[in-house]
Amino acid sequence: MSVPAFSDRDLEQRILNAQNDIKSWAERNDLWDDSGVTSNAERVSGEEAVVFILYSSGDIARLLDENLDSPFRAELDQICESHAFWFENNDGYSYYFFPTTAAVGVPGRVFQDLRGARRSLQVYKLR
Numbered sequence: 001m002s003v004p005a006f007s008d009r010d011l012e013q014r015i016l017n018a019q020n021d022i023k024s025w026a027e028r029n030d031l032w033d034d035s036g037v038t039s040n041a042e043r044v045s046g047e048e049a050v051v052f053i054l055y056s057s058g059d060i061a062r063l064l065d066e067n068l069d070s071p072f073r074a075e076l077d078q079i080c081e082s083h084a085f086w087f088e089n090n091d092g093y094s095y096y097f098f099p100t101t102a103a104v105g106v107p108g109r110v111f112q113d114l115r116g117a118r119r120s121l122q123v124y125k126l127r
Contacts, residue, residue, distance in 0.1 A: 015052055018083035018097070025079055026060055029072055034058030051085065054095040065092045 019037045026032040035056035054060070063072055080086060080097070087097045 014083060018080070018085055019052060021079050021083065022054065022076065025075060029075075031059040031063065031072065035060045049098060050096045051099060052097050053090075054087065054097065055093055056095075057093050061093045064089055064095060 023032060023037070026035060035054065035058055038053050038055065056064075062068075063070065063076075081100075084100045085097045086100055087095045090096050
């Protein structure tokens, strides 16, 4: 079984596409106020394989922190899944995004910490 190799450009594009779709979805649903995305390298000093971070002190945080079972949550889950990412609630206002095993090619393979293995994730910050 061959493992697909993603170039830096491929990885950057996957992350940017996911971030753009999440932002577009949130703006369409009036949820983007007080929200944004940033990179693991900019926000976290640990060694986790976090690809990017969605942060919010607005409606997105309320939607995700309160675990509301709403159509909005289902839509966000679908967007993330379509880009081969999943997320977890870190602290009620930061949501860490990780790749699914499908994103790295083989089940169980750990996605490398991109801060050391790839170019700086600073390019992934949406403004």
